[in-house]
Amino acid sequence: MQEMKEITKNLFIGSQEDYENDVKHKEGWFVIHACKEPYHRQALGYTGRAASKSHPEYLIARRPGRLILNLIDADTSAFIPSEVIDAAIAAIDENIPHNKVLVHCNQGMSRSATIGLLYLHHAGIIPTADFTLAEEEYRKLYPLYAPSRGLRSFAQMNWRKYKK
Numbered sequence: 001m002q003e004m005k006e007i008t009k010n011l012f013i014g015s016q017e018d019y020e021n022d023v024k025h026k027e028g029w030f031v032i033h034a035c036k037e038p039y040h041r042q043a044l045g046y047t048g049r050a051a052s053k054s055h056p057e058y059l060i061a062r063r064p065g066r067l068i069l070n071l072i073d074a075d076t077s078a079f080i081p082s083e084v085i086d087a088a089i090a091a092i093d094e095n096i097p098h099n100k101v102l103v104h105c106n107q108g109m110s111r112s113a114t115i116g117l118l119y120l121h122h123a124g125i126i127p128t129a130d131f132t133l134a135e136e137e138y139r140k141l142y143p144l145y146a147p148s149r150g151l152r153s154f155a156q157m158n159w160r161k162y163k164k
Helices: 016-023 036-044 082-095 111-122 131-141 149-157
Strands: 005-008 011-014 029-033 060-063 066-069 100-104
Touching (some): 011 111, 016 100, 036 060, 036 066, 066 082, 111 131
Parallel strands (some): 011 100, 029 100
Antiparallel strands (some): 005 011
16 A cells, blocks of 8 residues: 655645554644545534535535545546535645645545645646646656546546636
8 A cells, every 4th residue: 555645845645544544643734634434424423324415514624734525436527516626725725835735535546636636737736738648747746546537527627727
């Protein structure tokens, strides 16, 4: 199992295992939990299939030093709320100057890796307008990148939106 990887200064992409074993309870880190299970569920305390859509933190829960996203590894981009990805990009921008930032999902391959790709585009580190070329470039930095169909489709459809 590959450990979390720094894809640009202070920005790390990884898995739930990386968070639990390497980052949890450490000072100087801001964590983006890019997975509904178990973090969003724990933060809101729901036991059913999903949080109530009327809950004020239905999509995004903010806690000191953490952003907790209600994000699943969907097969269609219809289930990827842009507000969730926007909040992740904004949180990275806000925290990266003075903290190490870990974006993680369960396996570190799809949700967190896609947010990492979009952030590098947003920051001008992967500036190309060609999404397929960008993915090739990103795989050199983060070989574990293997997005679900839904996340890849979301990133491709919104590629221009995330360019600074």
